[in-house]
Amino acid sequence: MRHFAVVGSGPAGFYTAEALEKAYGGAARVDILDRYAVPYGLIRFGVAPDHQSLKAVSKRYDKVADCAGVDFIGNVTVGDDVSVAELLELYDAAILAIGAPHDRKLGIPGEDLPGVIGSAEFVGWYNGHPDFADLDPPLDGTHAAVIGNGNVALDVARILSKTQAEFHGSDIVGHALDALDRSAIKTITILGRRGPHQIAMTPKELGELGHLEAALPLVDLADFPPREADDALEPGQRKSVTILRDFNDIRANRPKSMVFDFFAKPLSIEGAKDNGGHAERLIVERTELDEKGGARGTGETYEVPASLIVSCIGYTTPPIAGVPYDERSGKFLNEAGRIADRLYAVGWARRGPTGTIGTNRPDGYEVAEAIAIAMPAGNGSDRAGSEGLKRLLTERGVKATNFADWRRIEAAEEAAARAGSPREKMVRVDEWLKTLGH
Structure with a gap:
């Protein structure tokens, strides 16, 4: 069994997880990590609120999250709660899909x-x-x-x-x-x-x-x-x-x-x-x-x-300790998505803040294909994957969340919606965690 960590649950992260799940056909576990307890990244926090048709792409991501080989691990900040080096000890490969959330x-x-x-x-x-x-x-x-x-x-x-x-x-x-x-x-x-x-x-x-x-x-x-x-x-x-x-x-x-x-x-x-x-x-x-x-x-x-x-002149990807970074372009240094051995980047973290939401799909599939070639499905590994990560996070007092937890948050936001709105978003981390009883 192969184990992969996709860091970031926006479009690039979900498309990459989808591509990995398809490439390995059940012979891999893919964990989508996010610093927040809620998924979708740019879809939730970047797409204009009056463009609900664009946000509907999250339904496709829901199907990815429901795959048996895919897990969502939220409320985890890579670089603080766990390092990239530690992820590479736990997983066969780590794919950075953290977007470009900082203003240029x-x-x-x-x-x-x-x-x-x-x-x-x-x-x-x-x-x-x-x-x-x-x-x-x-x-x-x-x-x-x-x-x-x-x-x-x-x-x-x-x-x-x-x-x-x-x-x-x-x-x-x-x-x-x-x-x-x-x-x-x-x-x-x-x-x-x-x-x-x-x-x-x-x-x-x-x-x-x-x-x-x-x-x-x-x-x-x-x-x-x-x-x-x-x-x-x-x-x-x-x-x-x-x-x-x-x-x-x-x-x-x-x-x-x-x-x-x-x-x-x-x-x-x-x-x-x-x-x-x-x-x-x-x-x-x-x-x-x-x-x-x-x-x-x-x-x-x-x-x-x-x-x-x-x-509104563009965005940059924040650097992460130990990951080669291009200061001038504001993204990770990479060649066709490969940063270093078993470490990759996709989406805006790879190419800068360009293209549409859909541009991230071929980008994620390209990197997933390169990983599948480098790490054939038939050759398993003994890395600990999500079990090891969750054990490490528990030891450090990090309250990780899963996709079922997100569903509870989503239900609470929908129940609180004003007339004519699909939801009333919680805007505090502690609101999310309080909803989950943390």
């Missing part, structure tokens, strides 16, 4: 001022991540700025713009719903260093903005190249740019504005001297495209008022 820094003066928040923090706040339940973002000003031109920036801007009624059917947590309902924000500026042709926004997410009850998306057609230049774009990108152009044709009177500010490079963030240095404005440089399609400054600067600034 802007690298500009003023980014540490109160009111400047990373998207991992802000998204975690409205999605019920226990690390950010007490974030309390400043929503009392009239202007917000969102830095980035990807789907995360759209999520943040959309969440800031919606009315309470528009969250019907979502699982946004109660503390965020109440705070957003009291929000004074009227203008949200979305800043991107380059132009409309270089956005990383998909048509579905962009299209939603045209149907918001209270917010009007605004573009300046002077930022766009001639319409015939759109023909050179890939179909999906061309559709996104068309949607952006069509925002200019919307004729509606709505109390909020969502302003797309292209060719805008943030230089610094300035605070209000009479308000404890709280962020008050962005200093921005107008850019233009260089010969290679990058952004270069023109020297022209201007101010964008904002008392809330959310940076």
Whole structure:
């Protein structure tokens, strides 16, 4: 019998466990470890609460967890409760699928001022991540700025713009719903260093903005190249740019504005001297495209008022002691997923924060295939696997949880749901454990 540890229960972790279970056909045990008592990672804490159809992929992961050869071991932090070296003593291989949960820094003066928040923090706040339940973002000003031109920036801007009624059917947590309902924000500026042709926004997410009850998306057609230049774009990108152009044709009177500010490079963030240095404005440089399609400054600067600034410029994987790490790229050093002997990485921890949820499936299957080749099913091992891990955790006083425990937490969250919501997430680790009687 082979024993494998998959560290991380998000999409990459579950797809890898699924692939290993299929590759070994009952001749392996796969343990999915997570620092939290609840699974799904990015699905629970990252996907927007008003995108329930995307969250439905967790049903597939449920089937993986129900396989006889797969176990979920939650409330265990690799690097603190157990080291990677210890996992490699207990398992034939360890696969790191911890994602990229940390915000990439802007690298500009003023980014540490109160009111400047990373998207991992802000998204975690409205999605019920226990690390950010007490974030309390400043929503009392009239202007917000969102830095980035990807789907995360759209999520943040959309969440800031919606009315309470528009969250019907979502699982946004109660503390965020109440705070957003009291929000004074009227203008949200979305800043991107380059132009409309270089956005990383998909048509579905962009299209939603045209149907918001209270917010009007605004573009300046002077930022766009001639319409015939759109023909050179890939179909999906061309559709996104068309949607952006069509925002200019919307004729509606709505109390909020969502302003797309292209060719805008943030230089610094300035605070209000009479308000404890709280962020008050962005200093921005107008850019233009260089010969290679990058952004270069023109020297022209201007101010964008904002008392809330959310940076959506990417994420990094946190290092783990003893695991080779690429500081520049913010991911584990690896070749085709292999970090070292019997140690692998998948998903964002392998390739950086790129691709969609589904991109993690072929990624996980590729690594699982490489493991199966290196460790044929017919050659078993005498490693202790989950029995040894659980024994070690018990000795250290770690209260590990299983998938049945998650089902109890899930049932409690569903029972506490407000009208029209699928669940009311618990946002504290001790709430999870208290539900389990720990």
